[in-house]
Structure formats: structure tokens, C-alpha cells
Amino acid sequence: MMHYNFSSTRLTGSMLLLILSFGMWVPGLYGQVGSDFVLRASGADVDYAAANPTSYGMSTVVSVHQATGVIAQAQGYSLGVGNDSTLLMPISATNLLVPPGGHGVDFDQIAILPEGVTEGVVLSFPGLYTISFETETDLLGIEYQLMNGPLTGATTTTSTSLDFVDTLGSPPVDISIVIEGASYPPSLASGAVTLTPHDGAPLIRGDASQDGTLDLADGVGILQYLFIGAAADCLDALDANDSGNVSITDAIRVLCALYCSGSPPPESPFPGCGFDSTADSLGCLFYQACP
Numbered sequence: 425m426m427h428y429n430f431s432s433t434r435l436t437g438s439m440l441l442l443i444l445s446f447g448m449w450v451p452g453l454y455g456q457v458g459s460d461f462v463l464r465a466s467g468a469d470v471d472y473a474a475a476n477p478t479s480y481g482m483s484t485v486v487s488v489h490q491a492t493g494v495i496a497q498a499q500g501y502s503l504g505v506g507n508d509s510t511l512l513m514p515i516s517a518t519n520l521l522v523p524p525g526g527h528g529v530d531f532d533q534i535a536i537l538p539e540g541v542t543e544g545v546v547l548s549f550p551g552l553y554t555i556s557f558e559t560e561t562d563l564l565g566i567e568y569q570l571m572n573g574p575l576t577g578a579t580t581t582t583s584t585s586l587d588f589v590d591t592l593g594s595p596p597v598d599i600s601i602v603i604e605g606a607s608y609p610p611s612l613a614s615g616a617v618t619l620t621p622h623d624g625a626p627l628i629r630g631d632a633s634q635d636g637t638l639d640l641a642d643g644v645g646i647l648q649y650l651f652i653g654a655a656a657d658c659l660d661a662l663d664a665n666d667s668g669n670v671s672i673t674d675a676i677r678v679l680c681a682l683y684c685s686g687s688p689p690p691e692s693p694f695p696g697c698g699f700d701s702t703a704d705s706l707g708c709l710f711y712q713a714c715p
């Protein structure tokens with residue numbers, strides 16, 4: 425009896441393995457693989473000058489990841505990433521896929537339309553190699569420019585999204601991953617985009633001379649504005665400590681940042697370009713060294 429029980433246990437285990445193995449190869453079950461893939465567009469948060477949206481841009485990276493299921497070998501894919509053409513215009517797109525083993529890609533076609541970007545890729549026409557996406561893999565980078573229109577003169581943040589759509593192009597490009605000659609629709613994750621308007625121009629705080637660097641001339645420039653009445657068209661840049669007014673303290677803040685050891689630099693935005701994010705009566709009508 426012990427012998428039979430042992431055999432029975434072994435048989436049950438083997439049958440389970442057999443059933444599991446068989447299940448992987450039943451076409452109906454294998455067909456579920458599409459939803460195991462997640463196609464994702466990264467989002468972006470953009471600050472822009474409300475008077476001049478077209479000087480500002482943003483980018484997204486489209487990536488794919490087989491998050492679950494039996495890891496599959498892809499032969500190619502096609503996709504379309506749509507955008508609201510009243511807010512964003514795609515201006516360039518670059519294939520980011522690096523095939524395994526130093527291979528090239530036999531076919532890669534990118535189309536840039538006002539409403540979005542499409543791409544079709546076939547790794548190898550004769551099927552010499554494939555790729556798996558068991559780690560998140562970048563496929564496509566897209567650069568956008570902000571558009572004049574609803575964004576121009578806006579006073580509140582605009583939210584939009586980069587959505588995968590199968591309506592772009594003629595004939596329209598569908599969204600699929602090709603595995604063993606069959607197309608599978610992946611799951612889709614849109615990119616969230618916020619576009620935040622600002623009054624006035626972006627600036628580098630403390631850079632009174634508007635040449636993009638901080639030096640003695642900037643401290644002197646603040647003093648000249650205060651005591652000689654020199655013209656200044658970006659008072660936020662002179663307000664080195666972001667206190668909401670321009671005083672001799674700002675000149676000292678700049679000079680000390682340069683010459684006193686351990687003294688803090690000007691407040692943000694510094695040393696890169698940015699907008700004054702703390703409300704005050706100062707403004708920045710024009711600032712030469714920032715876009």
C-alpha cells in the first residue's frame with residue numbers, strides 16, 4: 425500500500441507539470457500574452473511663460489514592459505502616441521530600441537503628425553532574432569513644442585495627456601506587439617502632462633547683468649539700480665534673497681555668495697533658469713540669458 429500511495433503522489437505531480445506545460449502551448453491561453461505587456465508614455469510637468477508658450481518644450485519616452493506571464497519573444501511592434509494638437513506639437517522623434525547582440529533593426533518607420541507620432545518596427549525580416557521585454561525597455565523618444573492658442577495668456581495650469589491611439593496615419597497604425605507572427609494588443613498607460621503658465625520671463629536670480637553668470641558686475645548692478653536709478657527690466661533677478669523687494673541686502677547676498685566663504689547663493693531659480701515662484705509685486709518683463 426505504501427508503494428501504491430507513493431506512485432500515486434508521483435503521478436499526480438507529473439500530471440500537474442504536464443498540464444501546466446501543455447497550458448503554455450494552448451494557443452487560446454498563449455493569446456492572453458498581449459495584456460501582459462504594458463506600453464507606457466512618461467509624463468511631464470512644464471513651466472512656461474504665458475506670453476510665449478512656443479519658446480517652451482517637453483519630451484516623453486515610450487517604453488514597454490512585459491510585467492507578467494511567460495516571457496515572450498517579440499519580432500516587432502507598432503504604436504501611435506496621440507497629443508492634443510491645440511496644446512502640443514511633436515517636432516522630433518527618435519527610435520530608442522537597442523536590439524540584442526549588436527543587431528540593427530531591419531525596418532523602423534516613424535511618422536510625425538500634428539496629432540501624434542507613429543512608429544513601426546520589425547527587428548529582422550527573416551526572423552533571425554527577437555527581443556524580450558522582461559525589463560522596462562525604451563522604444564521611442566518624442567520632443568514636443570508648446571503651441572500658441574489656449575496656453576497663450578493662460579492663468580491656470582492646463583492638464584493633458586499623451587494617449588496611445590490607433591487612429592493616427594492613413595491607413596491608421598494599430599497598437600500591437602508581434603509574437604510568433606501574431607499581433608497582440610498591449611495594456612496602455614498614458615503620460616500625464618501639466619502645463620503651468622507664469623507671468624513674465626524666466627530668470628536666474630542674482631544675475632542682474634543678464635549674462636547667465638554671477639560675478640562682481642551683478643552686485644554692482646543691484647547697487648546701481650538702488651542708488652543711481654539704473655534701469656532694470658527683471659526685478660526678480662535683482663531680488664537675490666527672494667524677499668519680495670530689492671534692497672542693499674540683495675547686493676550683499678550676491679557679493680557674499682562670490683567672496684565670503686560659506687555664504688549661500690541666491691535663492692531659486694539659481695544657477696539655472698526658472699520662474700519666480702513666490703508671489704510679489706516685482707516682475708520680470710525681459711531676461712536675456714533664459715529662453
Ligand SMILES: [Ca+2]
Nearest residue numbers: 631633635637
Ligand atoms: Ca551676471
Ligand SMILES: [Ca+2]
Nearest residue numbers: 663667669674
Ligand atoms: Ca530682496
Ligand SMILES: [Ca+2]
Nearest residue numbers: 700702703704
Ligand atoms: Ca518672489
